[in-house]
Amino acid sequence: MTRTDKVMNKTAEKNQSANKESGLSRRRLLRGATAAGAAGLLAACDSSDSTGQPAGGPAIVSKKRNLKMVTTWPKNFPGLGTGAERLARRIEAVSDGNISVRVYAGGELVGPLEAFDAVSQGKADMYHGGEYYWQGKSPAFNFFCAVPMGMTAPEITSWIRFGGGQELWDELSGQFNVKAFLAGNSGTQMGGWFAKEMNSIEDFQGLRIRMPGLGGEVMQRIGATPVTKAGGEIFQALSQGNIDATEWVGPWNDLAFGFYSIVKNYYYPGIHEPGTALALGLNLDIWNDMSATEKTWVEAASAAENDIMLAEFNANNARALETLINEHDVVLRKFNDDILAELGRVSAEVVAEAGNHDELASRIYQSFSAARAGSMRWGDIAEKAFMDARNLSEG
Numbered sequence: 001m002t003r004t005d006k007v008m009n010k011t012a013e014k015n016q017s018a019n020k021e022s023g024l025s026r027r028r029l030l031r032g033a034t035a036a037g038a039a040g041l042l043a044a045c046d047s048s049d050s051t052g053q054p055a056g057g058p059a060i061v062s063k064k065r066n067l068k069m070v071t072t073w074p075k076n077f078p079g080l081g082t083g084a085e086r087l088a089r090r091i092e093a094v095s096d097g098n099i100s101v102r103v104y105a106g107g108e109l110v111g112p113l114e115a116f117d118a119v120s121q122g123k124a125d126m127y128h129g130g131e132y133y134w135q136g137k138s139p140a141f142n143f144f145c146a147v148p149m150g151m152t153a154p155e156i157t158s159w160i161r162f163g164g165g166q167e168l169w170d171e172l173s174g175q176f177n178v179k180a181f182l183a184g185n186s187g188t189q190m191g192g193w194f195a196k197e198m199n200s201i202e203d204f205q206g207l208r209i210r211m212p213g214l215g216g217e218v219m220q221r222i223g224a225t226p227v228t229k230a231g232g233e234i235f236q237a238l239s240q241g242n243i244d245a246t247e248w249v250g251p252w253n254d255l256a257f258g259f260y261s262i263v264k265n266y267y268y269p270g271i272h273e274p275g276t277a278l279a280l281g282l283n284l285d286i287w288n289d290m291s292a293t294e295k296t297w298v299e300a301a302s303a304a305e306n307d308i309m310l311a312e313f314n315a316n317n318a319r320a321l322e323t324l325i326n327e328h329d330v331v332l333r334k335f336n337d338d339i340l341a342e343l344g345r346v347s348a349e350v351v352a353e354a355g356n357h358d359e360l361a362s363r364i365y366q367s368f369s370a371a372r373a374g375s376m377r378w379g380d381i382a383e384k385a386f387m388d389a390r391n392l393s394e395g
Contacts, residue, residue, distance in 0.1 A: 064097075064098055064099075064100070065098065065099045065100070065286075065294075066100050066102070067099060067100065067101050067102070067125035067126060067286070068101075068102055068104060068109065068124045068125050068126070069084065069088055069101050069102065069103045069104065069124070069125065069126045069127065069128060070104045070106075070108075070109050070110050070114075070115040070118050070119070070124040070126075070127050070128075071084045071103065071104065071105055071106055071112070071115060071127065071128045071129060072106050072112040072113065072115055072127070072128070072129035072130060072133060072230065072231075073105060073106055073112070073128070073129070073231060074105055074106060074231055074232040075105035075108070076105070077105075077231065077253070077256070078252060078253060078256050078316070079186065079249070079252060079253055079309065079312060079313055079316070080184075080186070080231075080249070080253070080278070081105060083128070083183075083184050083278070083305060083308075083309045083312075084103055084128035085103050086305060086308070087101075087128065087183055087184075087280060087301060087302065087305040088101035088102075088103050089101075090301040090304060090305065091297060091298060091301045094297045094300060094301055095294070095297045098294070098297075099294065099297060099298075101126070103128075104124070106230055106231075106232065107232070109124060110123065110124065111230075112129075112230040112231075112232070113133055113228075113230060115127035115128075115129050115133075116129070116133065116134045116137070116176070116178070116281065119178055119281055119282070119283050120176045120177050120178055120283070121177075122177075122283055122285065124283075125282065125283055125286055126280060126281060126282045126283070126286075127279075127280070127281045128183060128184070128278065128279070128280055128281075129278065129279065129281075130145045130146075130212075130213075130276060130277075130278055130279070131144040131145040131180070131277070131279050132145040132146060132212060132213035132214070133212065133213075135213060135214070135354075137176060138172060138175075138357065138358075138360075138361060139214070139353075139354035139355075139357045139361060140172055140354070140355070140357065140358075140360060140361035140364045140365075141172065142213050142214050142354055143165075143354075143355075143364050143365065143368045144160070144165070144169050144172075144180070144277060144279065145213065145276060145277050145278070145279070146213065146215075146272070146273040146274065146275065146276040146277065147213075147214050147347075147351045147354070147368075148214055148215050148218050148271055148272045148343070148347035148350060148351060149271055149274070149343075149344050149347040149348065149351070150274055150275070150351070150368075150372065151274060151275055151368075151371070151372050151375060152187075152188060152274050152275035152375075152379075153185040153187050153188070153275035153276075153277070153310050154275070155275065155371070155372065155375040155379070156185075156275050156277050157182060157185070157277070157306065158371070158375065159367070159368065159371035159372075159375075160182055160277070161182075163367065163370075163371040164367050165367065165368070165371070166181075168360075168363060168364045168367055171360060172360060172364065173281065173284075174284060177283060177284040177285065178281045178282065178283065178284055179281070179282045179283075179284050179287040180279045180280065180281040180282075181279065181280050181281075181298070181299060181302040181303075182277055182278075182279065182302060182303070182306045183278055183279055183280035183302040183305045183306055184277075184278035184279075184305050184306055184309035184310075185275060185276060185277050185278060185306060185309060185310040185313070186249050186250060186253075186273075186276045186278070186309070186310075186313050187250065187275060187276075187310055187313045187314055187317070188250075188269065188270060188273075188274050188275055189247065189248075189249055189250050189270035189272070189273040189274075189276060190247065190249075190250050190251065190254065190266065190267065190268050190269070190270045191247065191267035191268045191269055191270045191271070191335055192209070192211070192245055192246055192247035192248075192266075192267055192270070193238070193245060193246050193247075193248075193254070193259045193260075193262075193263045193265065193266055193267075194244070194245040194263060194265045194267060195244050195245060195263045195265070196244075196265070197265060197333070198265075198267060198333075198335065198339065199336070200338065200339065201222055201338065201339055201342045201343075202223075204219065204222045204223050204224045205222075205223035205224070206223065206224070206225070207219075207223075207224040207225065207244050207245055208224070208225045208227060208242070208243045208244045208245070209224050209225070209226060209227065209243060209244065209245040209246060209247070210226075210227045210228070210229050210234055210237065210238075210243050210245070210246035210247065210248075211226045211227075211228075211246075211247050211272060212226075212228040213272070213273075214272070214347075214350050214351060214354055215247070215271075215272025215273065216228065217350045218272065218343060218346050218347050218350050221346050221349070221350065222342065222343070222346055227242075227243055229243075231248065231253075231257070234246050234248060234257065234259075235257050235258060235259065235262075238259065238262050238263070239262050245263075246259065247270060247272065247273075249276075249313075250270075250313065250317045250320075251316075251317045251318075251320035251321040251323075251324055252313060252316035252317045252319075252320040254266075254320070254324070255320040255323060255324055260324055260328040260329075260330050261328075264329060264330055264331050265331055265333055266324065266330050266331065266332050266333065267333050267334070267335055268332070268333075268334055268335070269334070269335070269340075271335075271340065271343050271344070271347065272347075277306075278306075278309070280298075280302045280305075282298070351365070352365070355368070355369075
């Protein structure tokens, strides 16, 4: 007899004894036993110690939770906004309705860039957004989203899950009463939309460009003026001439925002965000109040969204790029090697400074850098070598 069978039988016997005088039917007793057995199986499978053995008995969910999620995204925005909604629905589904999540787009409950503070202070229960928006709290948050010339989506996921990144993230976010997880990735982003051609590093002088995070700092050091704006504000700023250029995400999202109707020069690669990780952040008090089973539900839903969102972006970016070029006369351009080399040099300086902001930031930077070096070495042997060979075979 399996452990799950024993749990089911014992639970059924206890229920039958306790409710004998109440006249409950045998069918109802069996239904209760089955539910208890399923809970035991979930706990046994998903709550284990380092040896893979169950860490304890079945966790009991004692209350229904109605949680509020705030986001940094426009309502129903493809990939990002819809990904947050999908994550909320998955949490509800895997918890069998024990956790319900109401999603508020940026500006509905709090401003898009106020999401972190709202969760930290308990005004909201969770957020979905990019950690680099919180760099005013600590520049180390950038490492858990994207840094210039940093890591691709698979690389940053590997670091956080298996390279010590999650533990460092917990330490950083815990200072602000937040517990965060990977919950999405937009993949390698584009370099952005520019009103003029960018033929040399000097062309960035005086350029007003929307670019947040450390990428914005790189822009500033090469003579541009970086501007941080939430997604919903970019089109108006570009159309009114308040900015000369903008990066956002990639072809799928950029097509939806209609930037092609204002400017036509579309540059790549996006060295500022090579694999932008997105996060689900929970108020730490709520997280600590959750049972082991509830935590497993949230973690599993976040991990699923991390995988699904990246696949969705890659599929839709490929299609949207063709639409931009073939239907909207967008000119696809690549930054030349001289520009990329200078951006790389300045990026190294900026990232190192962020990583030496304080003792914790230094440990995060060192861990990140070691993981990046290992990923680059393996990537050259694996993905890059294969892609080079594939390109040769295509003639």
